[in-house]
Amino acid sequence: MEHGYNYAYVLIAVAVMAIVTYIPRFLPLTFMRRKIQNRFIKSFLYYVPYAVLAAMTLPGILYSTSSMISAATGMIAAVFLAYKDKGLLVVALGAVFVVFVTEQLMAFL
């Protein structure tokens, strides 16, 4: 594809992206200094990270490799290792390893 970019436009667009990405990140963290007392909100915030990560994992994980079969085997490996409380790096690399091996095997089928 041939593109003749206008660099002023590209750089301003990048700056716009950077600013609108930073705004939701810094507003609460910078200005929210008191402890939230409301029990519902406290509980809600306690559960947020788990909900966010679960929502990002499924179904995303199934499309994270070149085939859904290798992704599913990798996911099973990761769930197993995580359930055994194996730590971040072991779980992540274990899943990578299982995907790699699965794809090598699939290449022979």
Add this chain to the structure above:
Amino acid sequence: MSSDVTSAYLRGLQNGLPICLGYLSVSFTFGMMCTENDLPFWIAVLISMTNLTSAGQFAGTGLIISGGSLFEIGITTFVINIRYLLMSLSLSQKIDPNLPVPQRLVMSFGVTDEIFGVSMQHKGKIPFAYFFGLMTAPFWGWALGTLIGATAVSLLPDMVRSALGIAIYGMFLAVIIPPARTEHSLAWVIVIAAVISCLFYYMPVLNRLSSGWVIIICAVAASSFAALKWPVKDEEEEA
């Protein structure tokens, strides 16, 4: 630097390594996408170093490539990243209330799904040094992966690149599963959020919503339900 600060920093650095690994592979793809569309490598790296986000920067850059208006680029990126409001708010409750503004501004830059998720595993207050250590490797991994993807498009064999794609998700699972074994409320939050997320991915009409909104809906629905059903006890103030 006191040894406390150093050890907190190093602990963060270590916990950030798996995130860094996941980021290398994702940003590699981003770098490739830029080069394939004739964006110079330094712009790709500049985007990664100033945005430090996945979905938002992919979408924004896609719009730059197709010549979208600045307004469109701004709104799209903002909507995808609105979920950071929730994370930033959660984080504000886990840091020292007296932490000065400059440190807060630095931490804010490192609020990504993955860094946030891992940082919230920290028992008690999150020290600045820990968080700073945690965001260090992922930041450089994101920048370096972009540079490699943009300049040496075919450096990694496809098989390795494909396998690396799952790293980040393995890390998510390593964060959410262990505590859910003993806390049933957490297991329910995970299941509910995952089911809603799948609904929005596979159902017609629903799947037209951007990923940023889907994550917000999942987080709000699953967390509100759990907060009503299993309010947390008050004693986990300080560890």
